[in-house]
Amino acid sequence: MKKIYIKEEYCIGCRLCEIYCQVKHSKSKKIIKAFKTELDMVPMVTVEEIGHHSFAVQCRHCPDAPCVDACISGAMSKNEKSGVVTCDDQKCVGCWSCIMVCPYGVIKRKLGEKKIASKCDLCQDELEPVCVKNCPNEALVLAEEEEKDES
Amino acid sequence: MKADYLIIGNSAAGLSAAESIRLLDSHGSILVLTEENFKNYSKPLITYYLAGKVNLDQMYYRSPAFYAQKNIMLCTDTCIVGMNTEKKEVISAQGRKFSYNKLLIASGGIPVLPPIPVSGGGLLKDEMKKIEGIYTLTTLEDARRLKKYIEKNHIRKAVVLGAGLIGLKAAEACLELGLTIHLIELSDRILAATFDHKASKIMEARIEQKQGRIYTSNTIKQIKASQGTVEKLILADGKQIDTNLLIAAVGVRPHTAFIDAGTIETERGIIVDKHMQTTAEHVYAAGDVASSTDILKKRAENIAIWPLAVMQGRVAGMNMAGKRQEYGGGFFMNAVEIMGIPSISMGLSGPQESKDAEVLTQEDGSSSIYRKVVIEKNRIVGLIMLGHIERAGIYAGLIKNRIDIGNIKENIIREDFGLIQLPADYKKHLVVGEGIEV
Incomplete structure (x- = not known):
């Protein structure tokens, strides 16, 4: 499958990825409505930043x-x-077990009328x-996953 | 009846095993046995069903076509009561015999009933079936009967014995149905097995805010019934509670009543090796019935949680189908939202934490936010997060992979803690991925 690869050396922390993600979903x-009226929305990609060092991370589709x-x-x-790993909004009950086990910390809570998990669906x-x-x-690149030796 | 792969149990571990067997062996016959009369459903969702948050259709976590698609046979209403490892067969309550090449015991847990005397003579476990208004809550059938009872009799008050996870989810469901709730707990605080004192206090305050009553360091001394229905409870300290509904949720224990004790050894559950095989040949165990490696306690432990049941089932299934696969062990973890407070706890974070442990905490009393990280020898061994639970899984990864966090200790409790603060090698492994150099 194609995966998003993170090139942290090119990330300048502009957070455009977060904005486009939030509007898209x-x-x-x-953009105005998405940010000013759809208040339960959260971007499914997260920019982490300390000083000049930054990168954007989203679901790795393990x-x-x-x-x-x-x-x-x-x-x-x-x-x-x-x-692709996706979360079915209808089925999710907001137990947060996914948040508990995701080692990347890329699943978020969407706190709308019904509280559900929210994550990257790879558009x-x-x-x-x-x-x-x-x-x-x-700084984010979509590329075919390198074949790994199964053994 | 004979099957290449016989699986006792139709929940997380059993179905995970069936799926992994089918991936490796497209022809072998797989037969799943369950004493219940439902196709697969999610046991943790039964309190959501009780509260009316999910309907029956939403209880099924695999589609109705699942068994046909995967060519898996299912026998419902089949309670296994005995087995013979020499003849390689198990026997049901109806006297049906099922033989196997490989057997998986994934029979889960059964509720524990404390020996409380009931007016009229017997103990709770014997009288329960005769008296209306007393329930355990571990199966969908329990939840359906309980829901009907509440609706039909216009029940306004629920007493829950046992303030653990099931007890609290049951109490929350009753609250949402408009009942007042009374929680009775033997320990000096609620959720004593999964939370520390501070976290318990926050949750207790929330329950009291919802007009719930909590009786800690207490239990039921006697149950009084009249005309076949529960009527009054007398507590150990002499208090009395009038009620027509008692939910007994003091805990579950591994369901091992049917096993061949001569060949299958148990200790806090059925003992398994790294391949999830029991002490009997061709017999495997997984999920809430099994006792397997706890990587933090460094001993065999019965860790009855969903994610490990799925993982253990998968490993067992692979080995049953002939692919050698090792289970790497696990540790306790739990995520739950109760009365609007989301929480995640994992590892040795409460009363079990050792005296040498370093404990870092952060709290904001006004908003029910509390975070705690327990560290031993520069490794995280425990975590509690209340209110703000985002990115908890990063800590789970650090615990599981035994990552030395000595150099990042000052950041570990920060609210914005993320991948960027992780030790360089581990961060590179997570962020950049294998085989790609920065």
């Missing part, structure tokens, strides 16, 4: 995804064909994820 798809194992409702699943309806597409510096 909003109901309105409009091969043996711990969040899928931990999910008590069957909301979290890994697509057998695409490898499957786009040619490439909006965080990658709109990064001005190629």
Whole structure:
């Protein structure tokens, strides 16, 4: 599967990835509305920053995804064909087991009317994820995963 | 009936094993046995069902077509009461025999009932079936019966015996159904097994804010019933509570009543090796019934939590299908939101923490935010997060991988703690990924 690779040496901490992600996953798809009225929205990519050092991180879509194992409702699943890990909003009950086990800390709480887990869906309806597409510096790159020796 | 792979238990561990077997062996027959009369459903969701937050259809965490798609046979209403490892067969309460090439015991836990006398003679465990209004809450059938009882009899008050995780989720569900709640706990605080004193206090304050009553260091001395229904509880300290509903949630223990004790050894659950095999050949165990490596306590432990059940089931399944796979061990962890307070606890974070441990805490009393990290020899061994639980999994990764955090201790409790503060090698492993150099 294609994965997002993080190039921390190119990240300048501009947070455009967060903004594009939040707008893309909003109901309105409009930047002002997304930020001023859809108050339960959270970006599914997170920029971490200390001084001049920064990088953006989102779900790694792990091969043996711990969040899928931990999910008590069957909301979290890994697509057998695409490898993409997604959370079904309808099924999620907000138990936070996924947050407990994700070693990357990239699953967030979406605190709307119904509290649910929120995570990167790799923008499957786009040619490439909006965080990658709109990064001005190629600090996020979509590339085919390197084959790993199974043994 | 005979199956190549026989699995006792149709929940997290059993189904995870069935799936992993099917991935490796597309032809071998897989037969899953369950004493319940449902296809798979999520046991942790039963209190959500009770509260009316999920309906029956949402209880199923695999689609109804799952068994057919994976070519897995399922026998419901099949309670196993005995087994013979020499003949390689198990026997059901109805006298049906099932033989196997490989057997997985994933029978989970059964509720513990304290020996409380009930007016009219017997003890709780014997009288429960005869008296209305007393429930345990570990199966969907329990939840359905309880929900019907509350609705039909317009119950307004629930007494929950045992303020552990099940007890509190049960109490929360009752609260959401409009009942007043009374919690009785033997320990001096609620959630004593998973929380420390401070965290317990925060949760107790929330319950009291919701008009819930808590009776700690207390238990039920006697249950009084009249006309076949529970009516009054007499507590150890002499207090009396009038109620028509008692939920007994003092805990669960591994369901091992049917095992062949001559060949299958137990200690806090069925003992398994790294391959999840029991002391009997061709017999494996996984999930809440098993006792396996606790990497923090460094001994075999029965850690009855969903994520480990899934993992153990998968490892057991692989080994049963002939692929040697080792289980790396685990440690206790739990995530739960109760009455609006999200919480995550893991490892040795409460009463079990050692005296040499370094404890870092951060709190904001006004907003129910509390965080605590327990460190031993520069390794994190325990965590409690209340209110603000984001990124808790990063700590789980640090615990699991035994990462030396000596150089980043000052950052570890910060609210904005993230991957960027991690030790360089571990951060590189997580962020940049294998095989790619910065």
